[in-house]
Amino acid sequence: MSQESSHRIVVIVEESTNPFELGCAIEIFGLHRPEIGGHLYDFRLCTPEPATLMRDGFFTLTGVADLHVADTADTLIIPSRPTLDVPRRPDVLDALRHAHVRGTRLVSFCTGAFTLAEAGVLDDRRATTHWQWAEKFRARFPAVQLEPDVLFVDDGDILTSAGSAAALDLGLHLVRRDHGAEIANAVSRRLVFAAHRDGGQRQFVERPVPDLPDESLAPVLAWAQQHLDTALTVADLAAQAAVSPATLHRRFQAQLGTTPLAWLTGERVTLACRLIELGEQRFDVVARRTGLGTAANLRALMRRETGLTPSAYRRRFSSAPAG
Missing domain, CATH: 1.10.10.60 (Homeodomain-like)
Structure with a gap:
């Protein structure tokens, strides 16, 4: 069905990155899939430091490439981060800006949109993030056209998703966009996950259950x-x-x-x-x-x-x- 792809997807893993979103990226984009002909993408991880402490100190990520690999990406992914009030590393922001100038497709999961906005690549662009942080996002980045009540936003060369599970929705959307509905459905079946939830669906905001x-x-x-x-x-x-x-x-x-x-x-x-x-x-x-x-x-x-x-x-x- 599919052939080995030369499209390179790179995930930038920073300190306090959420392991769930990182796992979503690996599961959707990084695994070998013999049932559809091999790897869908040339998948890489990179970090600014040789050792990166993940969220809440769950584990330390080592043995992956340095930030220079981001320069080779066709698609560059920023997972979520809980430390929203800590400024991002200048070298990470520079990597995003340079990638954007090159025409690299940029993707964020959950609060990763804060990193894209801090890099300035979301100004006057449509985006979303987790509903819980929507007001904080609007206050910090008023130039961004935030859509807080959707699962994900596809704005062409920049795509952003809402809370954690929406990373799977956006990931499958990218597979569908790159490889078609049949391949996306095959991936979703292996995930045992809904094949297609449109990005315009609402986030599940906390409310009383009658x-x-x-x-x-x-x-x-x-x-x-x-x-x-x-x-x-x-x-x-x-x-x-x-x-x-x-x-x-x-x-x-x-x-x-x-x-x-x-x-x-x-x-x-x-x-x-x-x-x-x-x-x-x-x-x-x-x-x-x-x-x-x-x-x-x-x-x-x-x-x-x-x-x-x-x-x-x-x-x-x-x-x-x-x-």
Whole structure:
């Protein structure tokens, strides 16, 4: 399915880096995956010092490359850090600035956005961070267009994610962007993690939990994913969930941060991407099998959701020759 990649991803590990986000980066970008043809990326770690004490002194990281490896990165990742009031090392900030000038893709997990902002590369750019630190971030970096209520923000060459688990969402989004939906789904299956949560979903902000019957959307979502080739409506979803359309809308907004129609469209486009990757050449067939109706509608929605037309997506991700 995949071939060994020459795209180099480098993670800068600083003192007090959170091991969880570091582990997310290693798991998604660094592991050998024989089921999809090998390594997805040329993955490296680097540190400013020979020995780096991780968060809360859990362990000390040694034996990795120095900061000069950041100069070779195609994608440079900054994990989270709990010490938000401690200025970052000048050499780390310089590495980020130089990478940005070179056109390197920059990525932060959780409070790593503070490091990007301190380097000045987020000015007048869209970004997010953990909701708990949103007000502190806004106060320190007013030039950044902070979006505090989303899982991650893809602003082209700079991508930022929210709290810890959102690092997995952003990581899978990058795999999908670089290698297509089929490879991203294979990685998510190995992770036993949701294949695709759109970046626009809300962060799970702490709030009181009412004593209510089970209102999980999981059953209706699973049912809808098995019937994407039919002309599903919001009313159909509501009937399957045994609630009114208005109640269904409220549950989608509360649990997924989106509307039933937007979720359904996103699932249809994801399925369309997979069919194209697997070699389906007839866009009218793709449109019919995904419930998108016509090739024109497929073209419009794929461009809106992925930034690519079906033809461009096929050229980039399909392993089958164009017919």
